[in-house]
Amino acid sequence: MKKSVLDVAKLEAAASKLRAIGHPMRIAIIDMLNDEPQMNVTRIYKGLGIEQASASHHLNILKTKGVLVSKRDGKKILYSIKNTALSEIIDCINRCSDY
């Protein structure tokens, strides 16, 4: 079950997703969505105290890289975490970051 062949495309995909998560604001977004599984953009950018455009940008990155999904609800767009494996990663990182 071990792939020693270095598949460039896979490496890029994995790196890309890691970089997507690897930003304080984006981790904060994921964290918020861990507590409250669906949030709209306004709630998120006000909760984080950042510009709306900035939040939109980060949300787009997380969505593009497959971390979040979104669906429209009237005027609002609701974002949520695409899969739970992500939370596991965050937990794992948090456990590891005490070194």
Place this chain on the structure above:
Amino acid sequence: MKKSVLDVAKLEAAASKLRAIGHPMRIAIIDMLNDEPQMNVTRIYKGLGIEQASASHHLNILKTKGVLVSKRDGKKILYSIKNTALSEIIDCINRCSDY
């Protein structure tokens, strides 16, 4: 066991570590070290087909962010993964990246 308070320092630390891993070459390095737990710089940069300075740079990032450790062995410097949790993360990412 859930911390909903957003600790900026922790977020930065986690993000920083994720970004450290979030580079194809650096994932490749971790991958190599998964197969062979201790490698010197020459072996790594020749194995990856990159410049020595570039490998040294990536290794330094991984070391600084607490992902790898190094120890001298004569003329060589041996690098190894600092803890196994990282491999778990990589595995996890690999599992998740098929979306």
Place this chain on the structure above:
DNA sequence: TTTATACATACATATATTTGAATATACTAT
């Protein structure tokens, strides 16, 4: 102490990412 080897560092350039301000689009209600 000289020479060769292994690695690290410094620097410049190229490229990518982040941010805010302004603008555009989508939807709702009137």
Place this chain on the structure above:
DNA sequence: ATAGTATATTCAAATATATGTATGTATAAA
């Protein structure tokens, strides 16, 4: 149709990251 609200996009400036070339440092062997 118009106005207001929610979100996305565009653009430019600031900052961060990556890469190659050159140079520096540490160790080993002669």
